[in-house]
Amino acid sequence: MTTNLYLVRHGQTIFNNERRVQGSADSGLTDKAVKDTVKLGQWFSKNNIIFDAIFSSDLPRAIHSAKLILHQQSNFKEKTLLDCSDLRELNYGHYEGWHVDSYAKTVFGQPNYNAVISGLKMSLADVADTTFETDRRYGGLYAERSQDVTTRIDRALRGIGQEAIERSWGNTLIVIHGTSILMWLESIGFNTHHQDLLHNLSVTKISFDGHSFDIQSFDRT
Secondary structure, X not given: OOXXXXXXXXXXXXXXXXXXXXOOOOOOEOHHHHHHHHHHHXXXXXXXXXXXXXXXXXXXXXXXXXXXHHOOOOOHHXXXXXXXXXXXXXXXXXXXXXXXXXXXXXXXXXOOHHHHHHHOOOOHHHHHHHHHHHHHHOOOOOOOOHHHHHHHHHHHHHHHHHHHHHOOOOEEEEEEOHHHHHHHHHHOOOXXXXXXXXXXXXXXXXXXXXXXEEEEEEEEO
């Protein structure tokens, strides 16, 4: 049996709008994001995509987004939202909440974040690992290495996928975060074409057969 995992990035947050570093730090969804998330939930229902289970990261922005989608499902009263800490976004340590351009100047010596990705041609894994080393150099304790992130994301998705197969779930919704999922996709060999973000509320559909993941669609909005 194969099962479908629908990965949805959470709705736009205040920090997203302000262009601030947001990993383990959290900020609320914007008013527009709330409306757009409800519309996405309605789109799933109109297209007869009914979820047998709904998971999210345990960060509030992901939980809020998942609940908004859940309540547009015809069977929402029968479902429980399950949150999972392994699905969290990359932890940027000391740099959480910084404006992204200040972060780029301090950690990478570049005028803005775009210059880090385009000018230095750094992968997201490189960005995470450089942030980890810089954070440690100045006494930080919480920033994560890319391998730590991709390992926990893989563990979470395989665990959810295995449970879905064992319980004969056809479709499972998983509300996640952009950077961690992009790094994970690259780690399993999917070509993201060096994309440095997932769009808010984009849908990435993956099939899982108990062993391997097959990307059916990527970052659809």
